[in-house]
Amino acid sequence: ILNVEQSPQSLHVQEGDSTNFTCSFPSSNFYALHWYRWETAKSPEALFVMTLNGDEKKKGRISATLNTKEGYSYLYIKGSQPEDSATYLCAFLYNTDKLIFGTGTRLQVFP
């Protein structure tokens, strides 16, 4: 059974704090890793698709790194803002066609 694990499950930080979460995935048969941001009552919004070991992607204050050999990816948010409050999902692309999602890290940023 393929398992994609995310930690922590939830995180509460103060506005201005920087934070990071982890996504662990199988290190064999790697094709791609996706990160999504999911706000309550909305649909998941794509952040990054990462395909190469050592990949680093950045979008504003959010960045991600990828280590396919050891099977993990980190998502970093620099200077968290209340509008960053959401669930952050990672998904492992299995067999080129199926995305296996983790259960997410729920981030709450307090002003």
Added chain:
Amino acid sequence: DSGVTQTPKHLITATGQRVTLRCSPRSGDLSVYWYQQSLDQGLQFLIQYYNGEERAKGNILERFSAQQFPDLHSELNLSSLELGDSALYFCASSAGPQIGKTQYFGPGTRLLVL
């Protein structure tokens, strides 16, 4: 707005009934994916279509079926509904099945089976 549309937004029905959920992909996208989000579960991949053909299957029950039409919209049919089928059903689309293609999610259909 991702450009993916889903109808209806909400659906309430009874056990044993059959419903159809509809998805229109982003303009130009050939791949459509269906996902189920139940209480306390992560997003579960159900099925994928590419240009009208079934391409991959996930944890889709035999009571569920889907198709993609020539105009690329897709329908997910759920029959003999049970209470446990109550969930949020998402459709996503991408330009193709190639590795590295972003999947864009629709707003979802919330199904409640009473």
